[in-house]
Amino acid sequence: MMKNEMCLEFDSISANEAFARVTVAAFMTQMNPSMEEVADVKTAVSEAVTNAIIHGYEGEVHKIVIRGRIDGEWLELSVEDRGVGIADVEKAMEPLYTTRPELERSGMGFLFMEAFMDEVKVESEPGKGTAVMMKKRIGQRGE
Amino acid sequence: MRGSMKRKKSRGAAGTDSGMKVENRSLRIRVPAELDHHSAAQICAQADELVRTQDIREIVFDFSRTVFCDSSGVGMLMGRYKMMQALGGTVKAVRVQGRVERILMLSGVMKVIPVEREQGGNDDEK
Numbered sequence: 001m002m003k004n005e006m007c008l009e010f011d012s013i014s015a016n017e018a019f020a021r022v023t024v025a026a027f028m029t030q031m032n033p034s035m036e037e038v039a040d041v042k043t044a045v046s047e048a049v050t051n052a053i054i055h056g057y058e059g060e061v062h063k064i065v066i067r068g069r070i071d072g073e074w075l076e077l078s079v080e081d082r083g084v085g086i087a088d089v090e091k092a093m094e095p096l097y098t099t100r101p102e103l104e105r106s107g108m109g110f111l112f113m114e115a116f117m118d119e120v121k122v123e124s125e126p127g128k129g130t131a132v133m134m135k136k137r138i139g140q141r142g143e
Numbered sequence: 144m145r146g147s148m149k150r151k152k153s154r155g156a157a158g159t160d161s162g163m164k165v166e167n168r169s170l171r172i173r174v175p176a177e178l179d180h181h182s183a184a185q186i187c188a189q190a191d192e193l194v195r196t197q198d199i200r201e202i203v204f205d206f207s208r209t210v211f212c213d214s215s216g217v218g219m220l221m222g223r224y225k226m227m228q229a230l231g232g233t234v235k236a237v238r239v240q241g242r243v244e245r246i247l248m249l250s251g252v253m254k255v256i257p258v259e260r261e262q263g264g265n266d267d268e269k
Contacts, residue, residue, distance in 0.1 A: 014181035021211075039211075039242050046213040050180040104187065106218035108250055115249060 004030065004070040012053045012064050012081065020066060021045040027068050028075055031138040040116035041075065041136060047109040048079035048132040054100065056083030056130055075136050082129035089122045163189060168200040176208050178243075180215040187219055191226065200232045207238035207261060216243075217250040224256050235259070 006027050010016045021042040028041060045066070052064045062082065069076040086092045092099075093114075098107035113120045119135040162173030170193055175182050193199060202223050206212075224234045239247060240261040247253050 014179075014184065017179045017181050018177055042211065043213050043246070046179050046211075050213070050215060054180065104183075104215075104218040104222040106214045106221055106250065108214040108217055112214050112246075112249070 001072045002030070002070055003072075006068045008066040008068070009063050011061050012057045013061055014050075014053060016064070017046055017049050017053070020049045020064070024066065024068060024077065028070070028138065031070060031073070031075060033138045037136070037138050041077075044113045044116045044120075044134055044136075045077065045079065047113050048077075048134070051109050051132070052079060052081035052083065052130065055086075056081035058084060073137050073139050075138050076133070077135075078131050078133045080129065080131040085126040085128050085130055086122070086124040087126050089124055093122065162205075163193065165193060165197055165199065168198055169203060170194070170197075170199045170201070171203045171205060173205050173207075174209045174216075177211040178209055178216040178219070179211065179213050183215040183219040187222060190223060194226065194230070202227060202232070202234045204234070204236045205238050206236055206240070206243050209239075209243050210241070212243045212246045214246075214250070216246065217252055220247075220252050220256055238262075 004027075008020070008023055010019065024045045025038050025042050028038065033041075049064060049066075053059070056064075065078075065080045067078045067080070091097060093110040095111045096107040110120070110122075113132070113134060117134040117136045119133075121133045122130065123133070124130040162175075164171045170190065172186060172190060174186070178186075190202065194202075204220065204223075220234065220236060227234050235257040236247065236252075237259040238261040239258050244258070244260065247258055252258070
């Protein structure tokens with residue numbers, strides 16, 4: 001059974017959104033995913049990283065960590081920041097809910113993560129930071 | 144940008160990476176290949192400046208080269224829609240295909256903003 005792990009740490013600047021999703025896409029290629037699966041994961045990673053940049057660190061530059069793990073047909077990802085945290089995770093995950101309407105991000109970040117991954121969990125503590133943990137089963141086509 | 148590692152194919156529109164053009168009070172925006180929070184913020188800033196300084200009645204987002212879009216792209220469209228609505232103008236998205244179409248459909252943007260598919264593009268992609 002295939003097993004592999006990676007860890008990626010980078011600055012919370014918006015130019016790194018593309019870097020993060022492309023790197024995760026490269027990591028998962030060994031699972032022989034479909035184009036659709038790669039696109040799903042890239043979107044979910046982009047949402048989580050953007051959240052860390054604009055909500056977690058509120059535009060300040062600190063570190064974001066992505067941990068990736070391949071366990072057989074499962075891809076597991078966590079996107080972590082040590083930013084402000086989320087007081088009410090359930091509320092934050094409601095579609096269209098946003099604390100920063102002026103940033104025009106539509107309030108659909110978590111909706112997209114949940115739509116494109118099989119499992120999304122959020123652990124957060126105000127003042128400590130946030131970890132978004134996502135799982136997706138890869139290689140379901142043609143079965 | 145100097146020293147970029149990969150040379151881009153020239154695409155006309157000398158120098159303007161943003162690809163914005165105003166014609167007959169219509170602003171046409173060529174959306175880049177990857178539309179995320181980073182690129183959407185740049186487009187919004189430029190578009191809003193043009194709408195503020197010129198008499199623009201319509202914004203047309205051309206998605207023909209866009210292969211990636213996340214919720215920031217949705218926010219960009221909805222934000223421009225609200226702005227133009229307040230000014231009595233309109234917004235539409237054209238030449239949308241594949242992945243982008245799926246995102247716009249899932250988000251419900253299509254119920255609010257007219258979206259035209261790319262003709263003959265990626266019909267095999269389901």
